Amino acid sequence: MIELRNVTLKYGEKLVLDKVSLAVQDNTIKAVLGPSGVGKSTILKLMLGLIKPNSGQVFVDGLDITSMKEADLYPIRRKMGIVFQGNALFDSMTISQNLSFFLRENLRLPEDEIGRRVAEQIRFAGLEGYEDQLPESLSGGMRKRVAIGRALIFNPKMILFDEPTAGLDPVSSKKILNLIASLKKSNDLGAAFVTHIIDDVFAIADHVAVLYQGKIIFDGETEKLHESDHPFIRSILSDKILEL
Numbered sequence: 080m081i082e083l084r085n086v087t088l089k090y091g092e093k094l095v096l097d098k099v100s101l102a103v104q105d106n107t108i109k110a111v112l113g114p115s116g117v118g119k120s121t122i123l124k125l126m127l128g129l130i131k132p133n134s135g136q137v138f139v140d141g142l143d144i145t146s147m148k149e150a151d152l153y154p155i156r157r158k159m160g161i162v163f164q165g166n167a168l169f170d171s172m173t174i175s176q177n178l179s180f181f182l183r184e185n186l187r188l189p190e191d192e193i194g195r196r197v198a199e200q201i202r203f204a205g206l207e208g209y210e211d212q213l214p215e216s217l218s219g220g221m222r223k224r225v226a227i228g229r230a231l232i233f234n235p236k237m238i239l240f241d242e243p244t245a246g247l248d249p250v251s252s253k254k255i256l257n258l259i260a261s262l263k264k265s266n267d268l269g270a271a272f273v274t275h276i277i278d279d280v281f282a283i284a285d286h287v288a289v290l291y292q293g294k295i296i297f298d299g300e301t302e303k304l305h306e307s308d309h310p311f312i313r314s315i316l317s318d319k320i321l322e323l
């Protein structure tokens with residue numbers, strides 16, 4: 080459903096992605112694993128059309144979005160929910176208001192439909208009783224669940240996560256990973272997440288691409304990662320480095 084084809088991306092003179100090709104299929108969980116600063120968040124921005132590649136193409140549902148105008152990108156972005164690393168919640172709004180904001184502002188849905196969708200996400204994210212609280216009064220894991228609920232509220236076909244478990248304690252991490260895995264089963268949704276935590280990949284990803292020094296050095300089924308003979312992958316597997 081989302082594909083980067085031969086994408087090269089530079090910030091100024093700095094080459095970050097060097098002819099990267101990568102696809103995320105419907106109804107699968109794909110991870111992009113790589114060390115800090117390798118270009119993981121950059122890949123998500125390219126998928127959303129927030130930045131343009133220097134060369135190569137980006138496709139969403141078969142449509143080439145590489146040179147699309149901002150106005151044409153809105154309906155495309157609505158097919159993809161995004162959960163940012165820092166959640167990007169509105170601090171001064173309650174949990175309900177955070178969830179309803181874009182429905183009201185962007186879709187201008189009737190209030191009863193907004194209420195129905197907010198209640199659905201509150202239930203799914205296990206946030207009953209917290210509707211009128213501010214984000215600051217919630218734990219990190221709960222704030223992450225609000226961000227996931229907000230990403231799901233447009234009924235996307237695909238949800239993208241930037242480091243979904245970064246900064247969370249092990250129990251909260253596991254809950255978030257279970258929630259991501261359950262999206263595929265119960266909502267028929269595809270998910271892509273970028274991470275530097277190998278355990279998260281083995282926990283839930285069907286497919287993984289490994290990004291290292293600007294290039295994809297592995298792309299395939301997660302269990303096949305063990306068969307790779309690339310020195311970087313061998314070292315992360317044999318040294319049992321859990322976080323790159």
Ligand SMILES: Nc1ncnc2c1ncn2[C@@H]1O[C@H](COP(=O)(O)OP(=O)(O)OP(=O)(O)O)[C@@H](O)[C@H]1O
Nearest residue numbers: 090091095113114115116117118119120121122275
């Ligand atoms: N707007 C920008 N201008 C210049 N350089 C940038 C910009 N955004 C990112 N970079 C640089 O490009 C490289 C890739 O950045 P990116 O944020 O995609 O990496 P990342 O893999 O998500 O890193 P992290 O693990 O820290 O989240 C980094 O070296 C970063 O410093």
Ligand SMILES: [Mg+2]
Nearest residue numbers: 119120121241
């Ligand atoms: Mg990042």
